[in-house]
Amino acid sequence: xxFDDIKTDPKGKIELDKSEIQILPVKNNVMFPGxxxxxxxxxxxxxxxxxxxxxxxxxxxxxxxxxxxxxxxxAISFFDVxxxxxxxxxxxxxxxxxxxxxxxxxxxxxxxxxDNGPPPLAEIEIIETQYLSEVKEEALIRTLKxxxxxxxxxxxxxxxxxxxxxSHAENASSMIDIIAANLKVDTGAKQLILETFDVMKRxxxxxxxxxxxxxxxxxxxxxxxxxxxEINKSQREFILREQMKAIQRELGETDxxxxxxxxxxxxxxxxxxxxxxxxxxEQELERFARMNAAAAEYSVSRNYLDWLVxxxxxxxxxxxxxxxxxxxxxxxxxxGLEKIKERILEYLAxxxxxxxxxxxxxxxxxxxxxxxxxxxKSIARAMNxxxxxxxxxGVRDEAEIRGHRRTYVGSMPGRLIQAxxxxxxxxxxxxxxxxxxxxxxxxxxxxxxxxxVLDPEQNWSFSDHYLEVPFDLSKAFFIGTANLLEPVPPxxxxxxxxxxxxxxxxxxKLAIAKSYxxxxxxxxxxLTAYNIQLSDKAIMKLMDDYTREAGLRNLKREIGxxxxxxxxxxxxxxSDTVKISPQKVRKFLGPERFTREILLDKSRIGIVPGxxxxxxxxxxxxxxxxxxxxxxxxxxxxxxxxxMKESMQAALSYIRSKSPVWDIDPEMFEVFDFHIHxxxxxxxxDGPSAGITIATALLSILTERPVKPQLAMTxxxxxxxxxxxIGGLKEKxxxxxxxxxxxxxxxxxxxKDLDEVPREIRSRINxxxxxxxxxxxxxxxxxxx
Numbered sequence: 159x160x161f162d163d164i165k166t167d168p169k170g171k172i173e174l175d176k177s178e179i180q181i182l183p184v185k186n187n188v189m190f191p192g193x194x195x196x197x198x199x200x201x202x203x204x205x206x207x208x209x210x211x212x213x214x215x216x217x218x219x220x221x222x223x224x225x226x227x228x229x230x231x232x233a234i235s236f237f238d239v240x241x242x243x244x245x246x247x248x249x250x251x252x253x254x255x256x257x258x259x260x261x262x263x264x265x266x267x268x269x270x271x272x273d274n275g276p277p278p279l280a281e282i283e284i285i286e287t288q289y290l291s292e293v294k295e296e297a298l299i300r301t302l303k304x305x306x307x308x309x310x311x312x313x314x315x316x317x318x319x320x321x322x323x324x325s326h327a328e329n330a331s332s333m334i335d336i337i338a339a340n341l342k343v344d345t346g347a348k349q350l351i352l353e354t355f356d357v358m359k360r361x362x363x364x365x366x367x368x369x370x371x372x373x374x375x376x377x378x379x380x381x382x383x384x385x386x387x388e389i390n391k392s393q394r395e396f397i398l399r400e401q402m403k404a405i406q407r408e409l410g411e412t413d414x415x416x417x418x419x420x421x422x423x424x425x426x427x428x429x430x431x432x433x434x435x436x437x438x439x440e441q442e443l444e445r446f447a448r449m450n451a452a453a454a455e456y457s458v459s460r461n462y463l464d465w466l467v468x469x470x471x472x473x474x475x476x477x478x479x480x481x482x483x484x485x486x487x488x489x490x491x492x493x494g495l496e497k498i499k500e501r502i503l504e505y506l507a508x509x510x511x512x513x514x515x516x517x518x519x520x521x522x523x524x525x526x527x528x529x530x531x532x533x534x535k536s537i538a539r540a541m542n543x544x545x546x547x548x549x550x551x552g553v554r555d556e557a558e559i560r561g562h563r564r565t566y567v568g569s570m571p572g573r574l575i576q577a578x579x580x581x582x583x584x585x586x587x588x589x590x591x592x593x594x595x596x597x598x599x600x601x602x603x604x605x606x607x608x609x610x611v612l613d614p615e616q617n618w619s620f621s622d623h624y625l626e627v628p629f630d631l632s633k634a635f636f637i638g639t640a641n642l643l644e645p646v647p648p649x650x651x652x653x654x655x656x657x658x659x660x661x662x663x664x665x666x667k668l669a670i671a672k673s674y675x676x677x678x679x680x681x682x683x684x685l686t687a688y689n690i691q692l693s694d695k696a697i698m699k700l701m702d703d704y705t706r707e708a709g710l711r712n713l714k715r716e717i718g719x720x721x722x723x724x725x726x727x728x729x730x731x732x733s734d735t736v737k738i739s740p741q742k743v744r745k746f747l748g749p750e751r752f753t754r755e756i757l758l759d760k761s762r763i764g765i766v767p768g769x770x771x772x773x774x775x776x777x778x779x780x781x782x783x784x785x786x787x788x789x790x791x792x793x794x795x796x797x798x799x800x801x802m803k804e805s806m807q808a809a810l811s812y813i814r815s816k817s818p819v820w821d822i823d824p825e826m827f828e829v830f831d832f833h834i835h836x837x838x839x840x841x842x843x844d845g846p847s848a849g850i851t852i853a854t855a856l857l858s859i860l861t862e863r864p865v866k867p868q869l870a871m872t873x874x875x876x877x878x879x880x881x882x883x884i885g886g887l888k889e890k891x892x893x894x895x896x897x898x899x900x901x902x903x904x905x906x907x908x909x910k911d912l913d914e915v916p917r918e919i920r921s922r923i924n925x926x927x928x929x930x931x932x933x934x935x936x937x938x939x940x941x942x943x
Contacts, residue, residue, distance in 0.1 A: 524659030527709020661708025761864035768851030771886030776893030788831030796836030799844025849875030
């Protein structure tokens with residue numbers, strides 16, 4: 159088989175006989191006037207048309223097909239502008255397809271379709287070639303030559319003779335078409351150039367494509383050069399490392415060292431180091447790689463690298479932001495404590511709306527055994543975070559917080575960085591336990607070091623002396639605990655949100671014991687509900703006679719003691735079920751450790767119950783006063799502090815100034831000595847809140863009027879007789895309630911604090927607010943002596 163030659167002069171131009179022409183849709187190719195292009199036609203429907211064209215010398219219309227996703231076999235879509243073309247040669251193949259060689263002639267535009275074919279028949283309009291003035295023509299040709307020269311120097315896909323072929327074009331229009339046909343642009347861009355009939359607009363299009371291609375080639379070359387430079391750098395490092403390995407082998411050093419260095423590099427990549435930490439790690443690793451294993455600094459450098467790569471720089475647990483589930487977890491672990499639970503749930507709600515919020519810094523203040531530490535664990539569980547408890551009691555060295563510098567032998571990071579490494583998370587719940595028991599000495603002040611840790615504006619870049627690179631602590635949830643807030647430094651206190659935990663009422667203790675403490679102790683001792691049955695009265699006896707306290711620690715201990723004795727009974731086979739009654743409690747635990755004071759049951763002269771607030775919660779103190787012949791001397795005993803001594807002096811001075819009002823002979827202050835004692839003598843006591851209690855005791859012995867039974871009081875006294883406000887009304891009320899007090903006299907200024915007193919206590923105790931000492935005397939002393 160051979161190409162069939164057309165029977166017309168190839169150099170001549172075939173004239174179109176009529177305005178109708180058969181269309182040849184061409185796939186992925188745009189024909190331009192004057193160019194010879196080979197095509198492969200696989201559709202057999204067009205074979206006859208091509209035969210007629212080559213045999214009779216007819217022109218065909220070569221038009222680029224549109225690539226449509228919904229195109230079907232029987233409906234072919236193509237553009238409206240194409241090129242009339244001569245079929246120069248045709249070669250047939252056994253599968254029915256043909257290969258042709260066609261030459262573009264003139265642009266045309268389809269006016270309407272006569273027949274959709276195949277092959278399609280269309281009525282067309284020939285677009286005449288536009289000729290420019292000689293000057294414009296020359297300018298266009300020079301511009302194109304310069305750009306084409308630059309492009310051919312930068313790319314290798316253009317034909318070698320393109321510049322020469324374009325230079326011999328008949329006019330600027332032909333030159334543009336030749337260049338457009340050879341440019342590496344998509345079919346749509348080429349079709350747009352074909353459809354642009356104005357030569358100047360067509361020039362602007364082709365120039366923009368050439369310049370864009372030159373820019374792309376320049377950028378690609380730059381990227382290639384940069385990549386080559388990086389590869390050369392990597393190759394150089396590889397060669398140097400291989401040479402170093404060879405030198406080390408000659409020196410007798412093993413490959414374990416190199417493996418260790420590579421392991422550090424791998425860990426550095428996985429650790430997610432910050433920029434500062436990565437820089438420090440890389441410097442230390444280079445130093446470590448050059449260091450002899452026998453050097454004294456070898457282990458120091460190795461330990462430092464171990465710390466850097468093992469910290470959770472960007473690893474954290476995902477918070478549980480399901481508020482109902484978190485509330486359920488908090489309720490499962492703790493009874494009551496509604497304010498604290500509400501505060502935690504509020505934080506979770508805000509965290510859900512604003513994930514970038516910084517962690518809060520809380521401080522739980524309350525007596526021992528009320529659940530401060532266990533509440534921290536419950537918060538961590540509710541938030542799905544790791545928990546770490548750091549006991550600060552007795553800590554005196556600042557390095558415990560900030561770490562030791564690496565210049566010291568055996569140096570290591572502070573306990574905060576150690577906590578982060580241990581929990582392997584950068585957002586744990588960290589409990590700073592016993593903040594009120596921090597100390598300080600010549601080694602520094604740990605409380606001052608905690609200022610940076612507990613400041614949300616600073617702890618995002620906490621600097622440990624050992625690491626010497628910033629570590630972000632802002633994602634951690636810090637919780638401090640203290641029994642008393644007064645010993646905590648003011649600056650540290652200012653950085654924390656203080657939440658007070660008071661003691662529990664008997665009803666709360668009973669509910670906690672039945673729901674939490676007893677099931678826990680039964681499980682710890684291998685008992686079941688069938689083996690031991692604790693009645694409510696037995697639990698109440700434990701609370702009143704064996705564990706009188708604000709918290710629950712001793713109650714849990716005594717329940718454990720009973721469970722051990724029951725476990726022995728069951729293990730020895732003496733009984734499978736033991737019912738614990740109040741009598742059984744005394745049999746198991748022995749005589750009662752606390753008894754209700756007899757003084758409460760009847761009136762006594764010179765003895766007044768006062769309410770105090772201590773580190774273990776509220777307490778009832780008995781102020782005792784007596785007089786004896788002497789020379790107006792005042793004796794104060796009971797290991798009392800200076801503030802309490804001043805309150806006693808103020809109380810005596812006020813009564814002396816008001817002696818005529820109470821029918822007291824002034825001579826009594828000249829011929830009697832007065833002694834005020836506050837049991838128990840071994841316990842230190844201080845504070846101004848016993849002022850009205852002391853004054854009432856003194857007035858009682860001077861007027862011989864007894865104090866009413868089952869009454870207690872608290873309030874500071876002034877020389878004018880005013881009753882000033884006090885703190886801890888809730889805790890003091892709990893202590894009075896546990897002891898059976900029926901009436902409490904307190905400052906009128908503290909009336910607002912009654913809202914915090916449990917409703918159970920308010921219903922059983924008569925609270926009387928007073929503003930002056932004279933009113934206190936009226937309510938506290940019997941009318942007759």
